[in-house]
Amino acid sequence: MAKWIAFPYDNAAFVYTPATLKKHWARLHAGDAETFPKDADVQQAWIRFHAGAFQAAHDVGRAAGPAGTTVANKAQGIYANYLEKKEKAKLEMFLEIAARAEAQQAEQPDNPNAWYWQAYALGRYGQGISVAKALSQGLGTKVKGALEKTIALAPRHADAHIALGAFHAEVIDKVGKLLGKTQGADTATGLKMFEQALKLNPHSAIAMIERANGLVMLEGDKRMKEAEQLYADAAACEAMDAMEQLDIELARAELEE
Template identity: 35%
Template sequence: MSQWNPFPHDADDYEFEGASLKKAWKRLHAGDCIPYPSSSWVESVLDGLDEDALGSCGADSSGLSTQLQCAWRAFHAGRFGDAVKNADEAGVLGSDCACKAIGIYATYLAADESEQQALYREAISRGEQAIKLLPNNPGSHYFHAFNLGRLGQSISIGEALRKGMAGKIKTSLDACLEREPDHAEAHTALGMY
């Protein structure tokens, strides 16, 4: 997307420079269980990637860690376009941040329903790709379900049923919880299912 609407509220309390992001991480991600993107975490993920997934992000764990931290800093400060741009530069490792940023932006800041639905569809497509390349990442499954659910809420019930969205959402939530049983947001979503 070329033009992102600005976050309309004061986000100064969510500008996490330097070590403050790591310090606040557990509080910020208690619900989605996304691990802090340290160099060691990035390296452990890179070690488990196949060639296709690795090709999407490169092999510099320190650089990827910095890129992911920049993406998450932008997300938390409400700079969703910057979050997606920075996340994309980290390849598939940035998919959680990109899908979350797109979904939150679409829900609260999209100009109209048409833009909102297009953004959800983009995030769903990204989520499907992330599931293929990072099948063991709980976030790949969760943000796929999250954006499917949001799209489903914005279209007719008949269309959602024809597309089998409910079953796809449940499958993704179950897959997320198999990989991260403490994922509070997935439990909440499954409870509302």
């Protein structure tokens, strides 16, 4: 495997020990509702993930066996989305995650993140090849179904609410409300998902960013001021780990444009 690009920001505040990881776990995982792992190797993989050592987190997670699949998928997914520069490599990474997550579903059908990471990866892959093309390949149905399954298994999974809101918004934005209905997308559900995500995880910069994007996609310029405020709020968030820092930097970059 090629060497991944290093996390480009100072990570000193994001270096956890097993004890501090456990102490801050609920806050760090308010988005994905992941339970604290008993396996010491998986804890080490998560420590690497939160510090922004995404390739090491992926490798340690994979080496830990089935218990490490989620951290491996999250590390690869976040890396691919934020740091991988080559589009072909990025898309391949998303397909790898989706395949691993689908295999994980067979072994752990009640694991919400087995469903979530399949949806995340296919959703990002779909954005990469174009939403319209992804819908024509049936990926929209898969993404929506996997996210709904995630929420059914973990009703407090804020990230799944964000992603499901984004699904409704992206589909309607790209193909319109009428065709969107054929994909199960509607404005009211999208708005509700974004709102619920922020209630579940009020510190989440990515929830603010995605809600801002969703408001404009679903309701147009009349929500622009609200969207701009959400971006400002996201930029002012305080990161607890590398992933959150990447989200905050994304918001800051958008505000500077």
